[in-house]
Amino acid sequence: MLLPYFLLGSAFGVVIVEAEVVSWFRIQEMFRFDAFHMYGIIGTAVLTAAISLLTIKRLGLRGPDGTPLGLAPKRLGTGVQYLAGGTMFGLGWALTGACPGPLVALVGAGTPVMLVAILSALVGTWTYGQLRPRLPH
């Protein structure tokens, strides 16, 4: 049943457009520490998600197959992949003014040229896949 995922994605799309999370200008404002808007959004999003995750854990909720609901822990390793990959993504975030969700939302909201950035992102992920065995993780 995929429809609920479509509806949830649509709600997310409406919110990030209406809250201007998709705006290149808002991202600049955030990285220049000129407004609270984006920090307020990310901060309350994390807080809401954290309370929800705790509640789910406390209630011991499980899926239909019996596995407990929750996020799989990310393997930390040396941490290099998170710092290096994260920094590369951060550069891309500043340059495009958008992270992956907003890139797609921007095309929907009438900036079709962002398709170029999406195609380029696919090439980027593809390149990572090729280089993966040789990169530190």
Add this chain to the structure above:
Amino acid sequence: MSHLFTHPLPWYVAGPLIGLMVPALLLLGNKPFGISSNFRHLCAALAPSPCRIEFFSHDWKRLGSWNLTFLSGIFAGAATASHFAPPLVVTLSSHTVTTLQQLGLHDLSGLAPREVFAWASLLTLKGFASMVIGGFLVGFGTAYAGGCTSGHAIAGLADLQPASLLAVGGFFAGGLAGTYLILPMLLR
């Protein structure tokens, strides 16, 4: 829709709604909120089978259908919102406005500066760097870091995962370098 929302939707409304995506996806099917995985799924879907290296050899239909559907929902939701709601006039902080004008941007309307994000600018240095190189870094970086703003900065931080804290540190290090070192050179 235009009557329902004040512009912009206030952070204290938008933030919790975005945060609720995490439990909603868990309750729906024990799925992790994280949008950049879709790049990997799309690579796997588009790759001709002889080129299907290990990173793209996962069963993207079984693992990724829900997320690709979520992604198509984002597109539809954004299109609907921008169709029915009045055009967004982003009211920026005056300091950002002055800075961006000093950097050489004149048109601060719309969702992205038209002087940079236009088909005609694709082959200029600023257009190419912003869209082609920027996009490449988003795709490469999120795959390397195993997540983007949704998977690491929201879901991962909320789950108190050390890996996500490192990743978010990287996001901001890169974002600040891009903003203060690279963009000024590109826009001038």
